[in-house]
Amino acid sequence: MSPQTLCSFTLVITGAPYSSQAPQTALAFARAALANGHRIDRVFLYGDGVHLASALTSPPSDEVNWSQAWQDFLGSHDIAGFACIASALRRGIVDQSEQQRYELPANNLATPFTIAGLGEWVDSVAHSDRVIYFHNGG
Amino acid sequence: MSPQTLCSFTLVITGAPYSSQAPQTALAFARAALANGHRIDRVFLYGDGVHLASALTSPPSDEVNWSQAWQDFLGSHDIAGFACIASALRRGIVDQSEQQRYELPANNLATPFTIAGLGEWVDSVAHSDRVIYFHNGG
Amino acid sequence: METLVIISHAPYCDWTGRESLDMAFSLAAFDQPVTLLFTGEGVNWLRKAQQADAVQQKSVEKNLSAAPIFGVSALMADHKACERYGLNKENMMPGVTVTALSADLIERYAHVVNLS
Amino acid sequence: METLVIISHAPYCDWTGRESLDMAFSLAAFDQPVTLLFTGEGVNWLRKAQQADAVQQKSVEKNLSAAPIFGVSALMADHKACERYGLNKENMMPGVTVTALSADLIERYAHVVNLS
């Protein structure tokens, strides 16, 4: 692939905000990808990464709210953000329909994230030019 | 301290369910402590451990729901469970009053956990005979 | 366009190993070729006679032995890690190819996943 | 009844170091004696001229240099870790005692905390 080729990316985030630097590194990468004319097919949250989709994250006012920053980024660029259903249910991230199905007291999935299966990731592996992972570092 | 001496314990859990074995090891330890006549002053959730206090955890039905198991244990033995406020807010675990203060769409702190400051932990260090930590392993 | 899923996390201490397996099985379910490679502490997933119920978890031994049926191309284990953790033909589950994590191995796969 | 808080996590990759500091400062705030020990990658918290804003985080350098004022008894760093990461008098923030993590050191503290 020559340097001029435009690419389609999928970003997979497996590290949680505040427990890893993954969401912030991924966001800077995503911004640079778009700025250089590339496309982002989707963002897929897996494992602890699903915590990024929480609507209830409230860090101190002098720290960046990475969940909010990602919601804004996805919304303003109309990029799909998915939280893996199996990872999300185990970690207490649920949307309205899961709330009803499991008779839970609330839901906390932030817009525009949606809940999806691993099929979305498989689709990325098959069709995105590059799948880049942002793991828990440490 | 002789083997017969009864002890007061504080258990500090810093590993999240499904991302660590900490909540399950801690629960087995807590049950054994009570069975042997010891007292548990309090359970303090810190760092990623605050996810244990989520009311929305919904693992597959053939896996143990560690949040539920801990809620039941604390409730039936009338032991206080605290989630550190700073850790909890960063990680999207909030009670009704934090929901109102930060104008959040929901709250997800499971009963009987309450939100508290590090002062509760300092009190344990000063007054419990033993403070035992259950960290993220790996 | 084969994918290599590397499992390097120790068993039972977190869900990373299971979630890596889920990825491999999902690829297989959608007819995407996939191979599993166990490295580091991850090779301990391959020990025979694990009793996951002792820590109130589910065993993955059955899932792993069914991997070929579900369409996973191969189960591989890094030989250095096997040596280090004393895994051999006697105590390792059947159907695992012992090999070496190397640039030559990586070269065979278009996509490599290593949850860590 | 002094507490030793050990910080062994690398800076900025997670919140463990900051949350360990919060513990130490809370003890100090309640007049409980506490010492901080940096080991392993944790010694990198002590390097001068960190620009945390480059990764949109807050610097802890100010907090650390104010530690004695807030009542933290001492800041210590493991000498092997300092050597490994090239930390010396020139590039390490002032006020840190270089020592060795050892049974003798541990012996001085009733309570030891190591978030990890």
Next chain:
Amino acid sequence: MTTIHTLHIVNKRPDHPAFGACLSSITDQDGLLLTESGVLALADREAVLKGTIYALAPDLQARAITVDGLDVQTIDFDTMVALTTEATRVICW
């Protein structure tokens, strides 16, 4: 049961830095209790352990780690609780 001075509880895999930090801090009078991934040290040909060694039975069983021929006491949670009450100091690495 031997009386131990400091009880070191390690739930980390053998090549985790915390395991090394623990080994730097342990004496022959201390106890080393292996839990969770810590029990893998008993299968690890490169591990050199110190102190009186204990391992939590459920974690050994889950991982099918055997201690035959090793100088290790397999214990349950009741004994773990007892060890924490008897030791002068408990460190959870």
Next chain:
Amino acid sequence: MTTIHTLHIVNKRPDHPAFGACLSSITDQDGLLLTESGVLALADREAVLKGTIYALAPDLQARAITVDGLDVQTIDFDTMVALTTEATRVICW
């Protein structure tokens, strides 16, 4: 910019097992991009790196790691994106 074959992105501290796994899998034709805690390898006297080495500037700055005299290219996110598009294969360790 050198053309690289496989791009290895490592965000782990130098003594993390994934760092070792990466080094087992890298050739001289490959690129090694250090991000997050990975940049600590450049201050680590025990680290032996391979391939064409890149380090992400913001992560270096945050940790006050200098690369003077080292054979390392300091890059920004634009270059990181370019490297991922040019490499035959990208592995995130």
